[in-house]
Amino acid sequence: MPNINPLTVLVSPTVTEAQKTIEEAISQRKTLLVIGNCWVHYLGRARSKLEPGERILIIKEDGSLLVHRSVGYEPVNWQPPGCVFNVQAKGDVLEVRAVRQKPSESVRVFFDKIRMISALSLVDSGEFSLYASEEDMHKAILLKPSLLEEGFKPISYEKKVEPGFVDVYGVDKNGKLVVVEIKRKTAGKEAALQLAKYIDAVKSKTNHEVRGILVAPSIAKDVQRVLLTLGLEFKSLDPKKCSETLKRSEARKLEVFFTEKT
Amino acid sequence: MPNINPLTVLVSPTVTEAQKTIEEAISQRKTLLVIGNCWVHYLGRARSKLEPGERILIIKEDGSLLVHRSVGYEPVNWQPPGCVFNVQAKGDVLEVRAVRQKPSESVRVFFDKIRMISALSLVDSGEFSLYASEEDMHKAILLKPSLLEEGFKPISYEKKVEPGFVDVYGVDKNGKLVVVEIKRKTAGKEAALQLAKYIDAVKSKTNHEVRGILVAPSIAKDVQRVLLTLGLEFKSLDPKKCSETLKRSEARKLEVFFTEKT
Numbered sequence: 001m002p003n004i005n006p007l008t009v010l011v012s013p014t015v016t017e018a019q020k021t022i023e024e025a026i027s028q029r030k031t032l033l034v035i036g037n038c039w040v041h042y043l044g045r046a047r048s049k050l051e052p053g054e055r056i057l058i059i060k061e062d063g064s065l066l067v068h069r070s071v072g073y074e075p076v077n078w079q080p081p082g083c084v085f086n087v088q089a090k091g092d093v094l095e096v097r098a099v100r101q102k103p104s105e106s107v108r109v110f111f112d113k114i115r116m117i118s119a120l121s122l123v124d125s126g127e128f129s130l131y132a133s134e135e136d137m138h139k140a141i142l143l144k145p146s147l148l149e150e151g152f153k154p155i156s157y158e159k160k161v162e163p164g165f166v167d168v169y170g171v172d173k174n175g176k177l178v179v180v181e182i183k184r185k186t187a188g189k190e191a192a193l194q195l196a197k198y199i200d201a202v203k204s205k206t207n208h209e210v211r212g213i214l215v216a217p218s219i220a221k222d223v224q225r226v227l228l229t230l231g232l233e234f235k236s237l238d239p240k241k242c243s244e245t246l247k248r249s250e251a252r253k254l255e256v257f258f259t260e261k262t
Numbered sequence: 263m264p265n266i267n268p269l270t271v272l273v274s275p276t277v278t279e280a281q282k283t284i285e286e287a288i289s290q291r292k293t294l295l296v297i298g299n300c301w302v303h304y305l306g307r308a309r310s311k312l313e314p315g316e317r318i319l320i321i322k323e324d325g326s327l328l329v330h331r332s333v334g335y336e337p338v339n340w341q342p343p344g345c346v347f348n349v350q351a352k353g354d355v356l357e358v359r360a361v362r363q364k365p366s367e368s369v370r371v372f373f374d375k376i377r378m379i380s381a382l383s384l385v386d387s388g389e390f391s392l393y394a395s396e397e398d399m400h401k402a403i404l405l406k407p408s409l410l411e412e413g414f415k416p417i418s419y420e421k422k423v424e425p426g427f428v429d430v431y432g433v434d435k436n437g438k439l440v441v442v443e444i445k446r447k448t449a450g451k452e453a454a455l456q457l458a459k460y461i462d463a464v465k466s467k468t469n470h471e472v473r474g475i476l477v478a479p480s481i482a483k484d485v486q487r488v489l490l491t492l493g494l495e496f497k498s499l500d501p502k503k504c505s506e507t508l509k510r511s512e513a514r515k516l517e518v519f520f521t522e523k524t
Contacts (some may be wrong), residue, residue, distance in 0.1 A: 007297075007377050011271055031318070031332050033295065035269075035380070039388065046394040046505030053386030056293070058318070062333040070293050070384035071324040073342050080335050115269050118297070118378060122332035124315030126301065132308040151413035151435045173413045173435045243308030 008119040015089045018114050022096060025059070025119035026085045032059040034096070036114035040067055040077045044105020050076055057096065057109055059085065061121070065098045065107060079107050132239035134167070134184045137215065140242035141168055141180070147245065148180065148213065148235060149173075166198050167215075177202065177210045184239050187216035189226050196230045270381040277351045280376050284358060287321070287381035288347045294321040296358070298376035302329055302339045306367020312338055319358065319371055321347065323383070327360045327369060341369050394501030396429070396446045399477065402504035403430055403442070405511055409504065410442065410475065410497060411435075428460050429477075439464065439472045446501050449478035451488050458492045 008030075010021055018034075025032040034057040040050040050067070055076070058066040062081035069076050083098035092112055099106045145152040151173025168180040179202055181195040191214055199212040212232040219227075219234055227234055270292075272283055280296075287294040296319040302312040312329070317338070320328040324343035331338050345360035354374055361368045407414040413435025430442035441464055443457040453476055461474040474494040481489075481496055489496055 007273065009271060009273055009378060011269065033297075033318070033380075035295075035382070035384075037385075045508045046392055046398050046501070048390065048392040050390045051388030053388035054382075054384040055386060056295070056320070056384075058330065060330075060333055060335075064333070064335040066330075066335060068320065068322075068328075070386055071322055071326070071343065073322075073326040073328060073337075073340050075335075076390055078335050081333065115382065116271060116380060118295075118380065120297065120316075120377065122297075122316040122318075123299075124317060124332055126313030126315035128310065128312045128338055130308060130310040136308050146408055146412065150408065150415075239308070246307045 005121055005123060008117070010117040011115070013114055013117060015092060015094050015114075018094050018111070018117060019087050019089045021117050021119065022094075023087050025117075026087070029061045029121070030119045031061055031122050033057070033116070033118040034059075034111065034114060035116045036111045038067075038109050038111045040110070041108045042077055042105070044100075044103060048077065052112070054115070059096075059098070063098075067107075067109060077107050077109075079105070083107075130240045130243060132184060132243040134182050136246060137182045137184060137237065137239055137242045138167055140245040141182075141215070141237075144245050145170070147237060147242065148178075148215065152178065166202070169202075172211065177206065177208050179210060179212050181212070181214050182237075183214070183216035185216070186218045186220050187214055187223060187234075188220045189223055191216070192223055192226045192230060192232060195232055199232070267383055267385060270379070272379040273377070275376055275379060277354055277356050277376075280356050280373070280379060281349050281351045283379050283381065284356075285349050287379075288349070291323045291383075292381045293323055293384050295319070295378070295380040296321075296373065296376060297378045298373045300329075300371050300373045302372070303370045304339055304367070306362075306365060310339065314374070316377070321358075321360070325360075329369075329371060339369050339371075341367070345369075392502045392505060394446060394505040396444050398508060399444045399446060399499065399501055399504045400429055402507040403444075403477070403499075406507050407432070409499060409507065410440075410477065414440065428464070431464075434473060439468065439470050441472060441474050443474070443476050444499075445476070445478035447478070448480045448482050449476055449485060449496075450482045451485055453478070454485055454488045454492060454494060457494055461494070 037054050039052045042048040056068045063083040064081040065079040066075040067077040079098045083100055086097040088095045094111045096109045141147050142154050145154055152170055154168055154170040166179050167182045170178050172178050179198050183191050195212045195214050199210055203210050213235050215235045215237045217238055299316050301314045304310040318330045325345040326343040327341040328337040329339040341360045345362055348359040350357045356373045358371045403409050404416050407416055414432055416430055416432040428441050429444045432440050434440050441460050445453050457474045457476050461472055465472050475497050477497045477499045479500055
């Protein structure tokens with residue numbers, strides 16, 4: 001029985017062999033890995049140059065491209081999905097070019113020594129599910145207040161007010177007090193009523209105007225009407241975005257630490 | 263002569279072979295690629311699950327980890343540099359675990375079928391240089407005004423004022439007018455004087471307070487003193503960050519388009 005999902009592996013191919021294999025893999029929309037000594041030119045929104053060294057080139061089935069070095073979790077060069085590819089041999093150098101039209105940009109990867117090529121169609125229909133807690137959403141807003149709105153400044157975190165705890169409490173860009181109630185799933189009527197209770201408690205202690213914002217990925221049917229009646233606002237926020245914000249901010253700090261040593 | 267930089271390639275290894283090769287590659291700080299059918303659990307700042315499917319696992323020499331699917335330029339799971347790894351075989355399943363302590367988080371990749379393993383030390387000391395134009399920096403600030411400061415609202419782009427063109431013109435979170443002059447390299451005294459001229463021209467036409475901000479990756483010696491004398495401010499902005507902002511915002515739009523089809 002023929003393998004319906006064959007894997008191609010070439011070790012130390014010649015330029016001609018490499019060109020043929022890479023062209024085939026791209027035209028068949030396979031996932032392609034090329035490991036070798038290369039240099040990279042990018043021209044588009046900006047311009048970049050990567051001097052020669054051994055890296056991993058990945059071309060995916062959707063036409064995205066990544067160039068990964070031996071360190072760092074982010075690619076050194078990359079193109080989003082939808083590239084048009086061109087593979088050319090010029091003497092001992094193989095050029096793989098990935099071009100996008102809108103915006104016009106191109107990444108050109110030049111190999112003078114290829115250690116390995118691997119190509120296959122990845123069979124993958126698995127679902128990815130990410131769960132962020134309400135706690136994660138609080139932290140993300142404190143870390144990056146613009147997730148709530150531009151100009152928002154958090155004052156305190158889980159402030160105790162009469163009926164319980166306020167999730168996030170701050171001032172907006174016009175100096176108005178803001179009380180934020182966070183839900184990690186679709187917010188129902190109860191969430192709106194709970195927020196209204198907090199607002200009343202805060203209002204009883206201040207002469208300032210107070211805004212109430214319900215933060216959740218979405219709201220249940222009719223809750224928009226309830227919010228309107230109560231004078232409250234809704235801000236849609238994806239828990240996934242919050243956990244990415246937290247993770248990236250952690251990783252950035254580390255990345256700086258590690259790349260300083262390179 | 264032995265190859266000082268050997269490449270390991272295993273096609274369809276058994277669980278035992280795979281475990282040995284992966285452990286060796288990690289302990290020797292090599293760059294490791296594993297292609298196979300796997301599922302992934304992440305537990306840390308949030309919690310995620312990826313159902314079974316064929317993917318590419320990359321473990322880098324600095325202890326970072328990436329899991330890439332056949333589509334999308336971003337990894338589905340990842341860990342920044344500095345992970346501690348543990349490889350375990352349980353029956354026909356191989357578990358590769360990458361653990362970080364601060365914050366505490368772990369990615370566990372379970373393979374039940376490995377198509378290929380490849381490991382080598384990438385020889386790479388090439389420098390990466392990115393050039394962003396002043397135009398790129400303008401666009402990035404218009405696209406993401408918080409690059410300048412939280413609450414900044416651009417009004418017009420390259421506004422014509424008497425002595426020439428203002429790079430970016432807007433209002434800050436307190437409603438003050440802001441005039442921005444951008445330089446992509448270290449800003450000298452001339453840049454500060456140019457900005458002061460623009461400010462004077464704007465001031466002559468308004469009763470409002472006007473702030474002048476010089477934006478550049480850095481300023482030359484003594485320019486801080488000149489800025490102080492002229493009542494101007496300096497905001498350090500990396501051109502590289504600007505072009506990444508532009509590229510990511512473009513890519514995000516595309517990513518949504520492509521992942522909707524998956």
